[in-house]
Amino acid sequence: MDLDNAELKALLQSFREGTPDSDDPIFQEAFAKVAGDPHLAAWWRAEQAFDAVVVEIFRTVPVPLDVKANILRDAQTVRNA
Amino acid sequence: MQTPDANGNGKAGKFGDFVEENFASAYRFAFCLSLAHDRATRLVETTFHEADLLQKSDAHAAVDKTWLLEALHRKWMACHPRLATAEKSGDEISINEALISLEGIDDLECDVVLKVLHSMSPVHRLLLSLFYFEQLGYREIARIVDLPPETVLGRLARSKILLRQMLGRLGAGPRAEQKGSEVPADGLG
Numbered sequence: 001m002d003l004d005n006a007e008l009k010a011l012l013q014s015f016r017e018g019t020p021d022s023d024d025p026i027f028q029e030a031f032a033k034v035a036g037d038p039h040l041a042a043w044w045r046a047e048q049a050f051d052a053v054v055v056e057i058f059r060t061v062p063v064p065l066d067v068k069a070n071i072l073r074d075a076q077t078v079r080n081a
Numbered sequence: 082m083q084t085p086d087a088n089g090n091g092k093a094g095k096f097g098d099f100v101e102e103n104f105a106s107a108y109r110f111a112f113c114l115s116l117a118h119d120r121a122t123r124l125v126e127t128t129f130h131e132a133d134l135l136q137k138s139d140a141h142a143a144v145d146k147t148w149l150l151e152a153l154h155r156k157w158m159a160c161h162p163r164l165a166t167a168e169k170s171g172d173e174i175s176i177n178e179a180l181i182s183l184e185g186i187d188d189l190e191c192d193v194v195l196k197v198l199h200s201m202s203p204v205h206r207l208l209l210s211l212f213y214f215e216q217l218g219y220r221e222i223a224r225i226v227d228l229p230p231e232t233v234l235g236r237l238a239r240s241k242i243l244l245r246q247m248l249g250r251l252g253a254g255p256r257a258e259q260k261g262s263e264v265p266a267d268g269l270g
Binding site: 009010011013014015016018019020021024050051053054055057058060061063064067068070071072074075078079 | 094096097100101104105108109112113118122125126129130133189190191194195210212213214216217218219220221233234235237238241242244245
């Protein structure tokens, strides 16, 4: 894989920690390049910080628990019928 | 089996466990796609019902989180056939504006991010919701949206850049960075 910095950044922006991506050779090679470049490493830390903030924000979207209760109740009703 | 309480808690066997584990995730994804709580509710209810029927008819059916997201996506697309064409064609974006600074990201507010997300095209919204809401890798996302993994890699990067640009334009949270000339035409610099 011979990527320039722009391609490398585009690739890393699609990386999701805690998924099989971590074992993907394409990302492992990208991380090796990041580790050897302080500017890329700083950019990558900032990217991860941004992603972490957005993930936390998305987690605050309210979820209506009554809908979940209805789904479970309906399933139970069908089973009891 | 227990009967769920008013908050939907409690076990109802295998299906109950499946709902408990995936409801919040499915609902947030459906909300991100449909942009309305009533539509998200209908999407989620019908999809879990389909999952229940599938599990009952085939005990070995692979009904998991990915199946759930695929089914939600499929149902949503069935209601919006025009969007299917845009999704396949990529809905390319022109990225020639400044990226926003990452300073001040802690000041981002949920309403602002959701407002921006909702103003984006369905293609970008779909990818970003799978990436941020569901925290999926690009291969799983590719499976759900039925696109080649390599295609998802490029589109996801563009979607994330667009998100930050739009946040910058709103002037919310991160400050706009006036370095347009430093950003390559493809916006991936």
